[in-house]
Amino acid sequence: MVTGLLFLGACIGVIVVVFWMVANDKLRPDEPTRGLLAMREPKTDAAPDPGPQPGRERSERSPR
Amino acid sequence: MRSFVLILTIGCLLPSCLFYPQVGMLVWGWLTLMSPHQEVYGLAQALQFNLVVAVVTLLAWLVSAEPKVPPGSAVLSAFILFVLLMGVSQLTAALPDYSFTFFDRFIREMVFIFLCLAMLNSKARIHAMLWIYAISIGYFAVKGGAFTLVSGGGYHVVGPPNSMIGDNNHIGLAVVMALPVMNYLRLQTANRPLRTGIVLAMVLSFICVLGTQSRGAFIGLAAMGLVLIWRSRHRTLSLVVIAAMAIPMVMFMPETWVERMETIGSATDDNSFNARVQAWWIAVYIALGDPLTGVGFRAGYIQSVADMFTGGGYVARAHHSIYFEILAAMGFLGLAVYLLIMFLTWRNAARVRRLARDRRGLEWAHDLASMAQATLAGYIVAGASMSVEFWAGYWLFVPILLHLRRLVEAEVVVGADAPSTALRRGPATAALEPRR
Numbered sequence: 407m408v409t410g411l412l413f414l415g416a417c418i419g420v421i422v423v424v425f426w427m428v429a430n431d432k433l434r435p436d437e438p439t440r441g442l443l444a445m446r447e448p449k450t451d452a453a454p455d456p457g458p459q460p461g462r463e464r465s466e467r468s469p470r
Numbered sequence: 471m472r473s474f475v476l477i478l479t480i481g482c483l484l485p486s487c488l489f490y491p492q493v494g495m496l497v498w499g500w501l502t503l504m505s506p507h508q509e510v511y512g513l514a515q516a517l518q519f520n521l522v523v524a525v526v527t528l529l530a531w532l533v534s535a536e537p538k539v540p541p542g543s544a545v546l547s548a549f550i551l552f553v554l555l556m557g558v559s560q561l562t563a564a565l566p567d568y569s570f571t572f573f574d575r576f577i578r579e580m581v582f583i584f585l586c587l588a589m590l591n592s593k594a595r596i597h598a599m600l601w602i603y604a605i606s607i608g609y610f611a612v613k614g615g616a617f618t619l620v621s622g623g624g625y626h627v628v629g630p631p632n633s634m635i636g637d638n639n640h641i642g643l644a645v646v647m648a649l650p651v652m653n654y655l656r657l658q659t660a661n662r663p664l665r666t667g668i669v670l671a672m673v674l675s676f677i678c679v680l681g682t683q684s685r686g687a688f689i690g691l692a693a694m695g696l697v698l699i700w701r702s703r704h705r706t707l708s709l710v711v712i713a714a715m716a717i718p719m720v721m722f723m724p725e726t727w728v729e730r731m732e733t734i735g736s737a738t739d740d741n742s743f744n745a746r747v748q749a750w751w752i753a754v755y756i757a758l759g760d761p762l763t764g765v766g767f768r769a770g771y772i773q774s775v776a777d778m779f780t781g782g783g784y785v786a787r788a789h790h791s792i793y794f795e796i797l798a799a800m801g802f803l804g805l806a807v808y809l810l811i812m813f814l815t816w817r818n819a820a821r822v823r824r825l826a827r828d829r830r831g832l833e834w835a836h837d838l839a840s841m842a843q844a845t846l847a848g849y850i851v852a853g854a855s856m857s858v859e860f861w862a863g864y865w866l867f868v869p870i871l872l873h874l875r876r877l878v879e880a881e882v883v884v885g886a887d888a889p890s891t892a893l894r895r896g897p898a899t900a901a902l903e904p905r906r
Contacts, residue, residue, distance in 0.1 A: 408613065408616065409472075409509075409613060410471060410472055412609055412612060412613050413472050413475065413476075413506070413509060413510075413609070414472075414475055415609075416504065416506070416605050416606070416608075416609045417475050417476065417478075417479040417506070419601070419605045420479065420483070420496075420497070420500050420602065420605060421479060421482060421483065423496065423598050423601040423602055423605070424483060424486065424493050424496055424497070424598070426594075426598065426601075427492065427493070427496060427594050427595060427597075427598035428486070428490060428492075428493065430594040431492065431592060431594045431595065433593075433594065435593060435831075435877065435880075435881055436831060439593075439594060439597070442661060442664070443597070443598075443601060443659065443661070443664070444659075444660045444661065445597065445658045445659065445660060445834055446657075446658050446659065446660045446833075446834075447660070448830045448831055448833055
């Protein structure tokens, strides 16, 4: 019973993913995705920061 | 009933595969990762869904406007070289008919990965493929985790029969690798109930790994967990969350499980481990005898082949290691290219992390690259004691990270003049968030 329900859920999930992908495939990179599986929008502070600092790309770590 | 559901699902998706080869790519991925036809009885078990979907998808891809050639890169060159070496290894195999059974299976996976290298080229496609990944492995993880809980830790979790993850060790590794994917989806999904469902699936997945009773998967879980914490923005919080989940679960497991895991520390006294070491030595002798081509796929399992290279005295069996399997099958050259692909894939993830850090609109890429590294860490460590060298769940990360890097590089070049904006995350989502 549990396995059957999970299997049904997996099949429905795959169908949902496929149709979500078709609906969002042609979006521009900066456009937000839509639908059940929509991805989170970036949260931003009011004040912009100056962006990545020179030299930071060289390091994997960032200061705490 | 399940048979009917599967036929209905494939029947519903197959027409879309004809018009959208990218849909076929997802369905092929699902059939490869989950092997749903092994979970049913009756008619659907006998039908070759994978073959039908593969043929339809390839035909649709050929006549579509989709790119036919993947973007040029070092990892693509290494991948093509590796596939060529697979062909050479088969042509020069010690037992060609025997090896061909495995070559046929593995080369189909490589065709699927090549298709992904060509078509997995947008944010929606990558994200959708990761959902397919999570659903496919999550199905076994949730089921296995639930049964482990209900049986008080006595249930022995195994994967789908006649698949690459049928063994308890292999399904354990698959679930370990799926955990960071689920975490990425949790971080990036806007729908709150869906996020809650993913958290529940993650908890059950963790229990499932314990329920496999696999020492290799347990070590892989530890390695993956360490990278996950290391890549987290709030390491201490992540450590506390993981510990809060892990300690009660480990205490919940029966004494037999604890005793089995304790043998990890005394592996050299363990018969199973010693047999593996012997099988690794066979692989080394084979590679020394045939360093450029190896003896073909899985041929090292055959006693006569092992005796030919070792001179006798070793009992032939599975090499139980991604590295030694490749070494025996394809020689030192094959292993070198295999390791090169692994290194380049890891480097792609590291590059994405550097480029996407603190850039508005690229948080998803940063999260994905971080979680991909955790997944790869699990595979690299646990794979050392398992024969999953051609499992699609690992190979999928080659195209995913290649295209992720290209998308991020394109975005960074386009947005080079635009000021980025600082990111803000709430405390509720802070745990297990990738470190920026």
